[in-house]
Amino acid sequence: MSGIVDGRVVVVTGAGRGIGRAHALAFAAEGARVVVNDIGAGLDGESTEEHPAEQVVAEIVAAGGQAVVNGDDVADWDGAANLVRTAIDTFGQLDVxxxxxxxxxxxxxxxxxxxxxxxxxxxxxxxxxxxxxxxAEYWRGRAKAGNPVDARIINTSSGAGLQGSIGQGNYAAAKAGIAELTVQAAAELKNYGVAVNAIAPAARTRMTLGAGGAMAEAMAAPEDGFDAMAPENISPLVVWLASAEAAHVTGRVFEVEGGRITVAEGWRHGPSHDKGARWEVAEVGTVVDELLAKALPPEPVYGA
Structure with missing residues (x-):
């Protein structure tokens, strides 16, 4: 291991299973101190009696790393605040x-x-x-106090959020919002020493396998060779984005699957036609058809 995040303090939410668990273990293996957040919920968000975060922390500690459990609900305002405090109170700082x-x-x-x-x-x-x-409030306070800040936020969007996914309108809309929140936060937090990026991962998890059918079959682990759908394939990019080497990368969304990393290119200004005056309704159809003929076609919606 390179120790690329040695000494950094990292919070990973939803880290009890799947991609989050892989992130937590990868960060610890590279020298980070990790807050493993998970409420032990089922696939549908309902509470269970399971405590997967404790198992992940035990794995990290057994391997010689440092980690602590946090069970706060990230969507609860006070819970989110306590999650940040857990990192600071336990390890003295928060970096990622x-x-x-x-x-x-x-x-x-x-x-x-x-x-x-x-x-x-x-x-x-x-x-x-x-x-x-x-x-961000913690890092802004440090920056205003004259302390150096080299912080990172890595959000998790989805191909569903970038292209849409039939039967997942709520999830797709939320993940699209996360992609734009990433761009917004990158612009607003840059002056405080915070780089913000997002990933749109594809891997075999409870969420993808829960879809069933052809998707579940495609996600199945191979009998031999490279397992392109292993959650562990996602974590190297995330760990690197959290490192000092990645300070220049911000406001980006990366698709990552198996051994492939792709920079997503979102909404951009495309073909336009400025009349210089108000359009008449009868004129609009012809102009729109001309613009669409020049524009790139949209990516297909998953499952369409």
């Missing part, structure tokens, strides 16, 4: 926040309930904002 926690309540939009919408948007989008907000 990795927002990963989330769950699914999949349904087609026409049949989705208000509760299913609110629950998913709350844990993903508000859960990212709440932790980000409290961490």
């Amino acid at each position: 926040l990795v927002n990963n926690a989330g769950f699914l309540r999949d349904r087609m939009l026409v049949g989705m309930s208000e509760a299913e919408w609110d629950a998913v948007v709350r844990v993903h989008l508000k859960g990212h904002f709440a932790t980000l907000r409290h961490a």
Whole structure:
């Protein structure tokens, strides 16, 4: 191991299982001190009697690393604040926040309930904002006090948030919001020494396997050779983004799957036509058709 984040203090949310667990273990292996956050919820966000965060911390400590459990709800305002305090009170500082926690309540939009919408948007989008907000306040305070800050936030979007996903309108909307929140935060926090990026990972987890059918079959582990869908494939990029080497990278969204890293290119100004005056309704159709003929086609929605 390179020790690329040696001594840094990292919070990883939703770190009891899957990609979050892989992140926590990878950070510890590279010398970071880790706050392992997880509430032990099921795939649908309902509470269980399980305590996976404790198991992850035990693995880290057994390997000679330093870690502590945090069981706060990231979408609860006071809980998010306490998560940040846990890092500071336990290890004396906070350097990196990795927002990963989330769950699914999949349904087609026409049949989705208000509760299913609110629950998913709350844990993903508000859960990212709440932790980000409290961490940013801590780093701003340090910067204004004249202390050096070299901090990182790594958010977790999704291909569903970048291209859409049939039957996951709540999840896709929340993940799209996270991608834009990343760009916004990168611009606002740059002067405080904070770089903010996001990943859109594809890996075999409870969430992807829970989709069933062809997706679950595609996510299955191979009998031999490189396991492209292993959650551990996602973590090297995240650990690097958290390191001092990545200070110049901010406001970016990376798609990562297996051995592939892709820089996502989101909304950009495309073809336009300025008449210099107000359009007549009868003129608009021709102009829009001309612009669409010049524009790149949208990426297909997953499952369409």
